[in-house]
Amino acid sequence: MLTLWKETCWKKPMLKPAKRLAKALIDSLPHGKSAHPPKSAQHTVSRAELVAGLERLGIARGDAVFVHSSLKSLGHVEGGARALVQALQEAVGPEGTLVVPTYYMPGATIRATCRMTDYVFDVRSHGTNIGRLPKAFLDIPGNHRSVHPTHSVSAWGRHAAFLTEAHHRAPSIFGEGSPWQRFIGLEQAKVLGLGISMGPVTFYHMLEDAMGEAFPVHVWAEDNYRLPCIDQAGKLCEVPVRPFDPDLVPQRIDHRSRDDLRAYFLEEFRRAGLLHQGQVGEARSWWIPARGFFEHLQLLASQNLTIYSTPEQLAARPHGAGANSPRRINS
Numbered sequence: 001m002l003t004l005w006k007e008t009c010w011k012k013p014m015l016k017p018a019k020r021l022a023k024a025l026i027d028s029l030p031h032g033k034s035a036h037p038p039k040s041a042q043h044t045v046s047r048a049e050l051v052a053g054l055e056r057l058g059i060a061r062g063d064a065v066f067v068h069s070s071l072k073s074l075g076h077v078e079g080g081a082r083a084l085v086q087a088l089q090e091a092v093g094p095e096g097t098l099v100v101p102t103y104y105m106p107g108a109t110i111r112a113t114c115r116m117t118d119y120v121f122d123v124r125s126h127g128t129n130i131g132r133l134p135k136a137f138l139d140i141p142g143n144h145r146s147v148h149p150t151h152s153v154s155a156w157g158r159h160a161a162f163l164t165e166a167h168h169r170a171p172s173i174f175g176e177g178s179p180w181q182r183f184i185g186l187e188q189a190k191v192l193g194l195g196i197s198m199g200p201v202t203f204y205h206m207l208e209d210a211m212g213e214a215f216p217v218h219v220w221a222e223d224n225y226r227l228p229c230i231d232q233a234g235k236l237c238e239v240p241v242r243p244f245d246p247d248l249v250p251q252r253i254d255h256r257s258r259d260d261l262r263a264y265f266l267e268e269f270r271r272a273g274l275l276h277q278g279q280v281g282e283a284r285s286w287w288i289p290a291r292g293f294f295e296h297l298q299l300l301a302s303q304n305l306t307i308y309s310t311p312e313q314l315a316a317r318p319h320g321a322g323a324n325s326p327r328r329i330n331s
Contacts, residue, residue, distance in 0.1 A: 045075040045281040050087035053280035058287060061093035064159055064186040066203065066290065067100050071132050073195025075282035081136035084194075089140075089156065097157035097186070099179060100137045101202060102128040102145060110150050111243035114225040121149040121239075122230040128152070146179055149227035149239055151202070153179040159186055168229060168239045172209045180206040189290035195283030198265045199254040203290075204307045207297045216301055217308045221245050253307040261307065264314050271319050272296055 059065060067088065077083055088098050104126045107113035123145055128134040137143065137154055144160040146153045146167035151174075155163045166177035174180045180203060183189055191203050208215050226238040253261045269275040274292045278285055300306065305317055 043075060043282070045077045047079060047083045047087050047090075050074070050077070050084060050281055051090050053278070053285075054087060054091040057278035057280055057285055058276050059088075059091045059190070059192065060188070061091075062095045062188055063092045064097040064157075064183065064189045064290075065092055065099065065287075066180075066183055066189070066191050067098060067133070067194065068192065068196055068201055069131075069133050069194035070196050070283070073283040074280060077281065081132040082139075084133055085136050085140055092157065095158055096188075097155060097159040097163070098137075099153060099155045099163060099183060100134055101130065101151070102134045102138055102154040103130050103151050104128050105150050109243070109246075110241065111221065111223075111246065113150055114223075114227060114241055114243060119149070120228045120230060120236075121147070121152070123147050123152065123232055124230065124234075126152075147229050147231045147237065147239070148173070149229050150241055155179065168231070168237055171240060172242060174202075174206040175209040178206075178209075181210075184290045184294050186290070190287045191290050191293050192285070192287045194280055194285045197262045198269070198286075199258070199262045201254075203293060204253070204297065207294065207301060211301065216304050216306055217248070219244055219248060219308070248308055251308050251310065260311055260314060261309060264309075264319075265307070268300070268319055269293075269296065 065088065069084070071077065071081055071084060074084065079086075085098075089096075092098060104121065105113045106119060106129075107116050113119065127138060134154070137156070138145070140156060142156055142160070144155050144164045146164035148167050151167075153164060153167065155161075163179045163182050166182075167179060170177040170181070172178070184206070191201065193201065208219050221243045223243065225241045225243075227241055229237055229239050231237065249255060250257065252258065253265065266275065269288055270277075272292075274288050274296060276287050303317060305313065
């Protein structure tokens, strides 16, 4: 302890001149003091600006909107996530519907969550761990939430109860009776991306469940689970869950290495006339009609093009190739 004290006492006088010199050098650099401007200097995005941006993008009253978002990409939103929820409500109006993923996976992945021996999802008490907007959405009056141990979805508005009521009875996460399967049947149904790429969009997986073994890629692991859940009435039920094959994750569209696949899908849907792009707040945003989204995914799958396709498969199929009517798949 004595040695450490001596070394500290000896070094302190030497450190002060060095700190002063470093500060002087930083202050002398061009724009050195403004590299990280204070929040007060940033543009504040108001709720009214968000509503106006959504309307310019094409979100209208009566729409049913499945929202995927990055709150921070919108800029410094006055009122935070709550203000964004209110802006979305105002854009679609009381006759519209909002749907937001409010997943809760305490194991971080589907498989790890399924393997937790003491996990029971309780829709009355479990929150969500996937972002600020989903958390704020759970607190709004009139919110309906589906009962599912990994992929619980919440909805507000005209079709909220219809979209969420049967999820726990669906044979698979995205299958018959799930919020996704019911959503594409609604009029004015739109998949919305606020400040995100076309990567983190769970809507893709509905086609995998719809096609089953006919899907070009075998996406599921071999293990199946039935996880206990508690609904709003306190009733216990078991919900079937089948994890994805973890070996496919590195080649999927949402993996950080797949910029090529995300860019391909963006251009593919643009050329198909389905992608609508614009600016909301500070964020580049987009929406695609839900039915058109699903049917174009069918078309791509019929040509062996999926969200798991390799760079070689992308290169082998020019954009818009085989743009004939997609074959229907009963979902």
